Amino acid sequence: MPVTVRWTERKKGRTYFLDIVHDGRRKKVSLGPVSSREAREIAARTERELLLNGWPDDKPGNLTFSEFMTQYFDYCIATKSGSTVKTDRYALQTFAKYIGNAQLSEITTDKIEEFRLYLLRKVKPNSVNVVLRHLKSAMSWAAQRGLISASPAAKVKLNRVPRNTHMRFLDDAEIQRLRDAIGDDLQLRRVVDFALWTGLRRNEIVNLQWSDVDLNRKVLIVQNKAGFRTKSGKSRSVPINSQLEEMLNVMKAAGARHGDHVFPLNYWTLGQHFRRVARAAGLDGFNLHTLRHTFASHLIMAGADIRSVQELLGHHDISVTMIYSHLSRDHLTATVEKLKY
Structure with missing residues (x-):
């Protein structure tokens, strides 16, 4: 079997990862805080993708950002809370509307920086930061999976938001x-x-x-x-x-x-x-x-x-x-x- 579920024991419980072996190549992919059942489901999907399409990074230029979102949301649904998944969808769909049907490999740091400035003209800096954090997580996951060589969002800085030490409240x-x-x-x-x-x-x-x-x-x-x-x-x-x-x-x-x-x-x-x-x-x-x-x-x-x-x-x-x-x-x-x- 080319995809095996393995785990390591930690203080807070088991952390699962996939041990992928295919065509003489091997890769380990961390799954984060998932259950044993969820890990097996992700392994089954990954194995099907592997048998049908080969290694994800064999043809990185053929994967559009929209196609990537489908893969990423499968991971999010299995590993994150419902409210976090909703924010993931909102953030990535907002970015997808901005870049159109671009390929994942075409997304650059400059393009994400342009997106940051575009959002700043529409919403508050803190709201922009929410979108950027979720986009950064998605790009980091793509790099870990070998879909891209490195995350183009890694060097994009969040907006500086002064800490409000006197919270506004209603009288x-x-x-x-x-x-x-x-x-x-x-x-x-x-x-x-x-x-x-x-x-x-x-x-x-x-x-x-x-x-x-x-x-x-x-x-x-x-x-x-x-x-x-x-x-x-x-x-x-x-x-x-x-x-x-x-x-x-x-x-x-x-x-x-x-x-x-x-x-x-x-x-x-x-x-x-x-x-x-x-x-x-x-x-x-x-x-x-x-x-x-x-x-x-x-x-x-x-x-x-x-x-x-x-x-x-x-x-x-x-x-x-x-x-x-x-x-x-x-x-x-x-x-x-x-x-x-």
């Missing part, structure tokens, strides 16, 4: 303006209230299932599952306050349980819809993640300690949570300024 009046702009859009109203009361990320919201909701214990569990992985890789629990408990009970009583997901919404569509409503409320530049900052900021101003907020947000490093610490100092300063003697 009480702005929250009311947002709710007014939502009007009778009940589903969006529920998502917004849910985010304000829990601080969950957008991908955590759209991947939350009813099995993650324990109304008896009044807690939500944000955890890894098929097609979804938490940002830190760890699970966390978030308490359900009385307002959220009431909302979730109403949703269940009204038959709002459409399948397993609490909010059966598309990640990208939800983000776009929220931004439109935010603009209508006069809150330009705000996105759904702003509600996460709002949750954390109001907790700090209400006297919550930074460690508790870190745990609720699921931050791996407390230094990330510390961006909110100035609010505690500012709020205390405003409080003592009320003294009149």
Whole structure:
């Protein structure tokens, strides 16, 4: 058999790779964090490709970028979370529209740099960086597979984005303006209230299932599952306050349980819809993640300690949570300024 699944034992478990032998040539290809079954499926596909087409780098000039995407997405689906695969598709399809039906071997560092500058005229630097990171990963994978000699994206630098040490959040009046702009859009109203009361990320919201909701214990569990992985890789629990408990009970009583997901919404569509409503409320530049900052900021101003907020947000490093610490100092300063003697 020209393609054999092998593995190495590591502290976090087995890491699988393919041992490929064909026509006197040998290559080892790492598969990353996949299961034994997924590794066997990838091996079977690779063997079929090998028998039909020979070594991928025998005819590198004949592989178009679109054809490469098909191969790469097979790998992504087998090894990555559903939300990451969606971003992979978005990034590579955006690049494919820019370069047309170019061959993989024709893609150069200059062409990717031109693409970076093109995107900067349309979206924010941080959004461009998201696309570039996924494109870099794809090109690196192509080089590892021998589809190209080296990644043309390796030398393309990400845009410098100043770290925002004072996160923008909504005050009480702005929250009311947002709710007014939502009007009778009940589903969006529920998502917004849910985010304000829990601080969950957008991908955590759209991947939350009813099995993650324990109304008896009044807690939500944000955890890894098929097609979804938490940002830190760890699970966390978030308490359900009385307002959220009431909302979730109403949703269940009204038959709002459409399948397993609490909010059966598309990640990208939800983000776009929220931004439109935010603009209508006069809150330009705000996105759904702003509600996460709002949750954390109001907790700090209400006297919550930074460690508790870190745990609720699921931050791996407390230094990330510390961006909110100035609010505690500012709020205390405003409080003592009320003294009149």
